[in-house]
Amino acid sequence: MTIFDGKKYIIELANGMSTLIRCQEIKAVRDEEKKDPSLIPFPVVVRNWIPKRGDPYGICVPDVLEDKQRMMQLFLNLNKIKAENEARGDMFFYDPNVIKNIESMKIPSTN
Numbered sequence: 001m002t003i004f005d006g007k008k009y010i011i012e013l014a015n016g017m018s019t020l021i022r023c024q025e026i027k028a029v030r031d032e033e034k035k036d037p038s039l040i041p042f043p044v045v046v047r048n049w050i051p052k053r054g055d056p057y058g059i060c061v062p063d064v065l066e067d068k069q070r071m072m073q074l075f076l077n078l079n080k081i082k083a084e085n086e087a088r089g090d091m092f093f094y095d096p097n098v099i100k101n102i103e104s105m106k107i108p109s110t111n
Contacts, residue, residue: 001026001042008040 001010012022026043028034050059094102
């Protein structure tokens with residue numbers, strides 16, 4: 001939020017506060033505000049979900065979800081690659097100390 005030429009504006013910044021995304025004038029609502037624009041209150045905009053010491057913006061919900069979405073996409077891609085390799089008949093190694101009877105885990109053939 002800033003004041004420019006006596007008018008109050010709400011602004012949004014991106015890229016480490018180096019790029020201006022939005023600049024919107026805050027309009028007067030009450031008659032007193034219309035007569036004296038300095039009485040227009042700044043809105044309180046809080047988008048942080050987890051506050052961080054030394055960072056006024058904190059951690060917001062999209063910051064947290066971005067990591068989870070990235071990992072979910074990686075997991076789905078790895079499962080797809082694994083399924084493709086299994087369909088091609090690739091070899092898979094196992095630990096005989098853990099799996100005693102590997103024959104019971106094989107899919108029976110229909111031939």
